[in-house]
Amino acid sequence: MNDKRVRSGEDRLIDRFFRPLAKHPGAFNFVDDAASIAPPPGRDLVLTADAIVEGVHFLPDDPADAVAMKALRVNLSDLAAKGAEPLGALMTIALPGNFSESWLADFARALDSDCDRFNCPLLGGDTTRTRGALTLSITALGCVPAGKMVRRAGAREGDAIAVTGTIGDAALGLALRRNAADFAKLSHHDREHLARRRLVPEPRVALARAIRDHASAAIDISDGLAGDVGKIAAASGVAARIESARVPLSAAARTVLEADPALIETVLTGGDDYEVALTLPENRRDLFFAAAKAAGVPVTTIGRIERGEGTEVAGADGRVIALKHPSFSHF
């Protein structure tokens, strides 16, 4: 058989859609089954892996470019919360029988663009079939100076609790997608904002260094603000008190909450924010806020770490808000 017959349909698919993403020399043009990189000396590797599944993490008619961006960015968000800068990523993709080449072309183009934007080259992976739902799994590698990965455990009494960006937009975007009638009074612009925030997270890669230098603990908010801050508190052996009125909201979220204040639970627990929640010792706050400003990432103080255990969200009247499901869970 000649060389041409050695090239399978899988090879041709990779040639056409993924080979252009093999820009790192250690990706070896995706010709080998493995990549090779020289880790930066004196630094620890930080490793994270997240899968996203059609019908669970994204909807079947979500645009291909948004799916690609979400798959990569949920991992970059984890790296940022750990204080790590990206080194590269590997992706496995299981495609259902009915995938279209135009879908895959849009997907690959967006992935390429995001890999460039976040300086996270695609190093390798695997393209395969599934009889079920389209499934993407990405492992992202980052690095920090030795011993400096920011953990969940590390929050201390007196630390401030802060979050990046705005909270609740993605969860409201999902509610909007499920029942547009409830959001009938929202402007087109506000709807677009919420819809976009559901589709495409904004990982806080630019803040990794400031988090590493100043935060005592951090987590990326994937399962809801209240539950994820609760995870910091539980891991650190402390209590967390969040003031609901200080939780940063987009203009769209504010409008939604004015019409239906009960949606505060969706905002606080809905998840998919992919913002970072972190705790700051008193002597680090000014430095951190200055670094965040320099990095162009908005950060807001929303509460305080206290002695004890448990996590409470206080309403504007100071009373604790009872949350039915503080944390999203697939199980």
Added chain:
Amino acid sequence: MNDKRVRSGEDRLIDRFFRPLAKHPGAFNFVDDAASIAPPPGRDLVLTADAIVEGVHFLPDDPADAVAMKALRVNLSDLAAKGAEPLGALMTIALPGNFSESWLADFARALDSDCDRFNCPLLGGDTTRTRGALTLSITALGCVPAGKMVRRAGAREGDAIAVTGTIGDAALGLALRRNAADFAKLSHHDREHLARRRLVPEPRVALARAIRDHASAAIDISDGLAGDVGKIAAASGVAARIESARVPLSAAARTVLEADPALIETVLTGGDDYEVALTLPENRRDLFFAAAKAAGVPVTTIGRIERGEGTEVAGADGRVIALKHPSFSHF
């Protein structure tokens, strides 16, 4: 809310089944969303990722322990072919709604045992739901001395082509599983051998160092011997000639081929062998075979790299065997 409410169903699932596997200190007991490891100084990281999907790479009623072993081992096989020793792995698992806890318990126990056996600690990952087929994706990290990853490109005219173990068992095991009647004359022991080889690959981790020290090119045989040796030839810009009569066969495979010689095509192209095909310069052969013997891995010379291009398999009569589908492809 108290700490207990922070622990979701997902956390409890991880507690029960996966937390016992977090033995590496950098896995942080799977409490964080990321692992941290100090890469060995002066060595390159070798990174590979493979997904396995129910109904595509394994059958719905395959035992849970075999599924776990296959998921890890297909990745360890890639590392071994690249000459890399394992450092650790990350796994994402997407579970369908009907998974059983006893399945997951068996799965986790086998994964744990294999991680120990191959010195490849589980560093982290993600447990999620799917509405489709059970899907596992593993990224394995290994290391080699700087610049020493063994590639596909590197075979030269005059190199010997060698393979580890025996070829075709897994593909015959799949044929047996699909149509047991064709294998009616096979002994119980031979059937068990083929069935086992389909279910559980034997990654040649013990041979990584010898491959790195002596092979000019290598590949792990996942898509069929003929096609995968063809990939070495294509990447190296040379021709490969395999002598069918020298391809190492198990006693079971020999018995099958005696009854039905046409199954040679299944042996040569069926895939899922997870043996290593490699090329050896003349001055490296004795050293390599001695190292393989010391490592306890059987290795057989099956052919030769020649000038030109293309890959041929010659039958016992010297004539080229025409192969319909030299390489397995999902697309």
